[in-house]
Amino acid sequence: MAKKILAVGAAVVAVAALITLYVADWATSFPKTVSAASAPANSQGANLTLETVASIGPKLSPSHPSWVSYLVRSNGRWVHSTDYTVPANSVVHVTIYQFDTPTGLRNPFLGQVQGTVGNLASYDGKPGNTVEPEEASHTFAIPELGVFVPLPGVPEESKHLCEEAPCEPSSSDHHTISFSFRTGRKGRFHWQCFVPCGAGWFFGNGGPMQTLGYMDGFIDVV
Amino acid sequence: MTEPNHARRFGLIWLVSTLIATPLVVVLLGPILPPGNGSEQASGQATDNTVLLAMATPVLLLVVIYLIYAVVYFRQPSGAVLEGPAVRGDARIQTTWIIVTSTLVLSLAVYGTVRLLADNGAGSGSGPTPLTVPKGPKLPVQVIGQQWAFTYRYPTYGGLEVPHLVLPVNQTVELHVTSLDVIHSFWARQLAVKADANPQVDNVAFVKPTHVQTFEVRCAELCGIWHGEMFDVGHVVSGPEFQRWIRRAQATYAPATKLLPPYSTTYQPKPTRRGG
Numbered sequence: 001m002a003k004k005i006l007a008v009g010a011a012v013v014a015v016a017a018l019i020t021l022y023v024a025d026w027a028t029s030f031p032k033t034v035s036a037a038s039a040p041a042n043s044q045g046a047n048l049t050l051e052t053v054a055s056i057g058p059k060l061s062p063s064h065p066s067w068v069s070y071l072v073r074s075n076g077r078w079v080h081s082t083d084y085t086v087p088a089n090s091v092v093h094v095t096i097y098q099f100d101t102p103t104g105l106r107n108p109f110l111g112q113v114q115g116t117v118g119n120l121a122s123y124d125g126k127p128g129n130t131v132e133p134e135e136a137s138h139t140f141a142i143p144e145l146g147v148f149v150p151l152p153g154v155p156e157e158s159k160h161l162c163e164e165a166p167c168e169p170s171s172s173d174h175h176t177i178s179f180s181f182r183t184g185r186k187g188r189f190h191w192q193c194f195v196p197c198g199a200g201w202f203f204g205n206g207g208p209m210q211t212l213g214y215m216d217g218f219i220d221v222v
Numbered sequence: 223m224t225e226p227n228h229a230r231r232f233g234l235i236w237l238v239s240t241l242i243a244t245p246l247v248v249v250l251l252g253p254i255l256p257p258g259n260g261s262e263q264a265s266g267q268a269t270d271n272t273v274l275l276a277m278a279t280p281v282l283l284l285v286v287i288y289l290i291y292a293v294v295y296f297r298q299p300s301g302a303v304l305e306g307p308a309v310r311g312d313a314r315i316q317t318t319w320i321i322v323t324s325t326l327v328l329s330l331a332v333y334g335t336v337r338l339l340a341d342n343g344a345g346s347g348s349g350p351t352p353l354t355v356p357k358g359p360k361l362p363v364q365v366i367g368q369q370w371a372f373t374y375r376y377p378t379y380g381g382l383e384v385p386h387l388v389l390p391v392n393q394t395v396e397l398h399v400t401s402l403d404v405i406h407s408f409w410a411r412q413l414a415v416k417a418d419a420n421p422q423v424d425n426v427a428f429v430k431p432t433h434v435q436t437f438e439v440r441c442a443e444l445c446g447i448w449h450g451e452m453f454d455v456g457h458v459v460s461g462p463e464f465q466r467w468i469r470r471a472q473a474t475y476a477p478a479t480k481l482l483p484p485y486s487t488t489y490q491p492k493p494t495r496r497g498g
Contacts, residue, residue: 106402106491107368109383112478119474130477134492143371143451146385190451192370196403203403205369210447 033220034074035085036092045091045180048084049073052138052151054100056080056214057164067208068100068138068197068215071165078166082217088186091117094149098175099162100137102153103197103204108133110194113179115146121179123152142191142219147181183221192216228295236287240280247279248272257414260437260458262430263345264414270337270344277326347399347417347425350487356428360396363389364485367399367406367419370448372439376468381485383478384471387439387456390464391431399425400488407443410456416442424487431458 036046049072056069060080071078086092105111111133113121120127130150137153154161154173162172169176193215196204208214252272257264298304338344342356364375365387375383387410389395399408399417406419415429419441441452459467472479483489 104492107366107373108481108483109373109475109478111481112475114385114475114478130481133481141371143385143454148385190370190448192448194368194371203369205403205446209369212447216448 032079032081033083033085034072034079034081036087045093046086048086048092048094049097050094050140051078051097051165051167051174052100053162053165053167055164057166060165064208064211064214065164066199067211068199069165069208069213070193070215070217080165080213082191082213082215083220084217085220085222086183088183088221091180091182093178093180094140095176095178096140096149096151097167097169098137098151098154098177099167099172100153100197101156101158101161102135102137103195105133105136105139105150105194106196107194110139110141110148111136111150112148113150114148115142116149116179116181121149121177124176136195138197138215139194140191141194142181142189144189145181145183145219147191148194149177149179151175151177186221189219189221190216191219228291232288232291235291236280236284239283239287243283244276244279248276251275257411259432260412260435261345261414261432263341263428264412265432266337266341266344267414270334273333274330277330281326342428343426345413345415345427345429347427350424350426352426352428356394356430358394360394360428361390362396362398363387364487365397365399365408365417365419366489367401367403367408367441367445369403369446370441370452372406372408372419372441372452372454375482375485377485379468379472380479381482382468382472382475383482384475386454388464388467388471389429389431389456389458390461391434391458393461394428394430397427397429398487399427402489402491404445405443406441406445406452409440409442410437411440412437413458418443422488422490434458434460 036048051071053071054068055066056064058065061067061069069080070082072081072084111131113119113129120129131152135152136150138151139148140151141148152175154175158173160171160173167174193209196209197215198204198207198209201207201209209216255268255271255275257267259265259268339354342354343352362377364377366373366375371385373383373385374387375381397415397417399419400423401419401421403421407416408419409416410429412435413429413431415427417425417427419425435458437456437458439454439456441449445452
């Protein structure tokens with residue numbers, strides 16, 4: 001009898017330990033942090049190169065291959081991360097290759113470029129300060145820093161749509177959006193997409209919109 | 223040994239304690255009770271909290287003093303194993319208890335209702351048709367919740383929408399709170415105004431800031447993974463400064479204003495191609 005109780009007790013402890021480990025792993029798993037590259041000497045600050053893709057694919061996200069996602073360029077490779085480190089009190093130059101089709105903004109107000117240097121962004125080489133809300137595919141927004149940049153979608157009828165990440169600008173239709181924003185004090189700032197681009201989820205704001213590492217993350221100003 | 227008159231002695235201790243503690247609570251704690259004096263509504267709520275605390279103090283003392291009194295005088299003597307005397311009903315005590323507690327609760331109900339109506343919702347959302355509306359001119363401002371940020375529209379200034387809330391001092395503001403997606407809650411703590419932001423609902427709340435200040439805005443309804451990041455800083459400025467800010471904002475956000483739908487108390491965002 002004593003052996004039985006001991007065995008059951010040990011089994012319960014083992015199961016509890018496994019559950020605890022699983023929950024702890026889930027609660028503490030963050031995307032890899034990627035540092036922005038130093039900008040060339042003639043343009044101070046740091047460079048951050050990102051891309052947005054319609055589906056991340058099984059290679060980079062076996063658990064959610066069909067989810068929309070951001071990726072970051074690091075050491076010549078596209079990395080699945082949304083946690084970026086940038087220097088404090090400097091200018092961050094961001095380039096985003098946008099490969100996804102339009103979804104549309106729920107709030108048209110966010111169709112205006114805000115909080116960037118000059119309140120402008122470059123869209124395929126042309127300066128602009130708005131994107132037609134219906135044509136927005138995603139946004140790159142850091143609300144606490146007042147940065148909101150809408151990203152226009154690639155037309156759905158495009159011939160060379162990128163099916164899954166990593167997408168290369170040389171082989172797939174895309175828009176290139178670049179802008180700069182200033183950082184101030186050190187801190188951790190949340191950034192996110194404001195377009196409800198989570199396909200098949202309630203209000204489009206579930207799945208990749210509610211999971212760290214896809215359409216939202218953190219800017220660590222250090 | 224003659225048993226002392228416990229009821230009289232206890233009553234005296236309680237009465238003296240109450241007469242000393244209640245004014246002290248009102249004078250010392252009242253001024254530092256939240257939410258402060260950032261608006262008429264905040265001052266009203268601070269007054270209400272002081273009144274409630276003053277009413278609760280005698281009750282708290284009753285319980286605590288009785289507990290201490292019982293421990294000191296009614297504890298079981300060491301070594302003795304005795305049954306206590308049988309407890310019988312006492313009509314006088316029961317009647318007094320019912321009358322006192324009923325009076326307290328009914329007084330609070332009346333006080334709460336009067337204050338709620340007199341203060342035009344006391345800083346809370348009152349739905350699309352509030353029971354009472356403050357007299358005089360009001361500045362309408364719309365609060366729009368969305369995952370995960372608030373934006374604000376000023377219908378009397380061309381439907382201007384901005385990412386941060388700015389209000390003029392000593393001006394009654396009529397907040398129209400709504401949401402574009404899920405349930406949020408607009409809470410400007412220092413101004414003591416809080417109203418649910420529900421999709422397809424125009425929730426009206428009134429607030430009148432009483433001095434120039436900076437205040438926090440937070441979402442007070444769990445609205446998704448980034449609920450904790452849904453905060454903002456607002457400003458109460460002087461009347462002339464507010465007019466200057468409006469002009470600057472109209473110029474800054476002119477491109478976005480052209481993209482906006484006409485002002486409405488609620489919005490039904492177009493179905494999205496993916497979200498739905």
